[in-house]
Amino acid sequence: MPFEPPTHSVERSLRATCGAKVVAGVDEVGRGAWAGPVTVCAAVTGLRRPPAGLTDSKLLTPRRRVELAAELEDWVDAHALGHASPQEIDEMGMTAALRLAAVRALEALPVRPDAVVLDGKHDYLGAPWRVRTVVKGDRSCVCVAAASVLAKVRRDAMMAELGLEHVSFAFGDNAGYPSPVHRAALEELGPTPHHRLSWSYLDGLERWRHLKKERTPVPPPLEQAGQLGFEF
Incomplete structure (x- = not known):
């Protein structure tokens, strides 16, 4: 059953309610992997x-993702990627x-966004960014869907390069995610320098x-966007 295409309704709402002319969609990939970075695209x-x-x-095949990412790179006004290494994940928590x-990723953009749309229901970004969270935003919101595809294709390519080593x-x-082949290699060879050593596997x-x-998670920012009047 086909899904409804994403729209600009969130971006239009942010323009209308808070005057946000530059809206960045943000999505991540690699959160549940055993190896490799977590990658975020804005x-x-x-x-x-x-x-x-x-x-x-x-929801896309690997081939279609790559094709669409190539189209998006020329189509988007701007995009940037940010990564956190396995060592940083181990040190501070996800x-x-x-x-x-x-x-x-956001600071690498050529222009600072007036508002940020995060996929999901949890604001892991916090102040000073103006954040709106959207559950399933990668399906419903154009800017988040674009970030989703660009992040996935870039991280998959990075993991494929590591796979050559x-x-x-x-x-x-497997892009560093759990799989029978991945687990068998871990049992025989142990983790590589690209594995997260605080993970339960x-x-x-x-x-x-x-x-x-044992990781000592870094607490989230004390000042969240809603507490500073950035909720919209």
């Missing part, structure tokens, strides 16, 4: 009609690592569980 799309077939990257990657792990196929690997790191 995309500014304006209000033009998007390329045909734009939707949540998870929520803080997501914020770090998102800030890196670590052939047994098949990163080109190590608990089940008797030969390697001594490598597990």
Whole structure:
């Protein structure tokens, strides 16, 4: 059953309610992986009609994602990517690592957004950014859908490159996520320098569980957007 295409309704709402002329959609990929970075894309799309077939990257075939990402790179007004490494994830926890990657992406844009649309219901970004969260925003909101595709294609390419160095792990196929091949390689060879050592998968690997790191998560920002009057 086909999904409804994303629209600019959120972007138009932000323009109308708070005068946000530059709106960046933000989405992440790699949150649940065992290896590799968490990657965040910030995309500014304006209000033009998007390329045909734009939707949540998870609903697209790998081939179509790559094709669409190439179209989006020329179509978006601006986009930038930010990453948080496995070591940063281990040190600070996923929520803080997501914020770090998102800030890196947003600050790499050529123009500072007036508002940010985050996919999901949790604002992991916080002040000083003006944030609106949208559940399933990667399906319903053009700027978030664009960020979703660009983030997924870029991270998959990065993991495929790492897969050339670590052939047994098949990163080109699993992108660092759990899979039978990935787990078998871990059991035999142990984690690579690209693995997250605070993840629970190590608990089940008797030969390697001594490598597990206990992380001390960094608390989220005390000042959240809504507390500063940025809720809209």
